């Protein structure tokens with residue numbers, strides 16, 4: 298069988314299995330299985346090796362059972378960078394690039410020696426994307442899961458950013474005393490009762506710790522926002538991702554802490570997705 302036929306057969310299986318993007322998934326998985334480019338598998342006139350076919354069969358079976366392509370590959374692209382995934386890390390979402398973009402929009406001098414903090418860093422994707430754009434910055438990433446902190450550290454090494462990033466296992470900012478110019482976070486924000494109704498791709502393959510935001514999905518914001526006034530340097534900005542429909546509630550919790558909303562950022566589909574927050578003069582130093 299030729300590469301292109303094998304790829305088409307895989308796409309047909311995924312279509313029959315009700316997978317939403319069968320052609321794309323087949324192409325990416327075939328490219329991985331045969332070790333050739335994603336364009337090459339479409340036109341590939343070379344014979345598919347039996348080892349490659351066996352690998353592809355295994356990938357297709359996993360995809361049909363609901364495992365996301367990124368989990369099968371063990372990596373996901375975010376902000377143009379490659380992040381290795383582990384069971385302890387949420388797969389980076391394209392919408393989370395909104396957090397990176399918004400945080401960078403507040404930086405006047407990209408070569409400045411800024412201090413950056415990422416709360417609930419997971420794969421490290423937000424922190425490392427920000428550091429990649431700010432060559433003079435140093436970042437701290439914290440995750441409650443030691444395995445996630447370790448995964449983020451490995452990603453920093455792979456991306457050549459390890460000399461400007463430190464990772465800790467701990468609960469939000471409790472271990473920290475000090476101030477930061479940028480604080481970023483994509484905390485868990487799904488209501489506990491909604492977890493069971495999520496797509497199997499998310500429910501079975503993303504870590505519950507990275508999804509479950511408590512009864513109303515806002516518990517992490519209560520914790521993070523109560524610490525922000527002491528964590529933000531003068532003029533510092535925090536950019537927090539939030540779920541659909543949570544923008545006003547998160548902004549209200551922020552105001553209770555004396556923080557003001559500088560920007561409400563929208564994601565790729567035009568939904569409000571992140572808030573940029575700063576200290577008001579009244580919050581004091």
Ligand code: GLN
Nearest residue numbers: 483484485486487507508
């Ligand atoms: N954005 C993720 C999802 O839609 C949720 C991640 C989170 O809770 N921060 O599944």
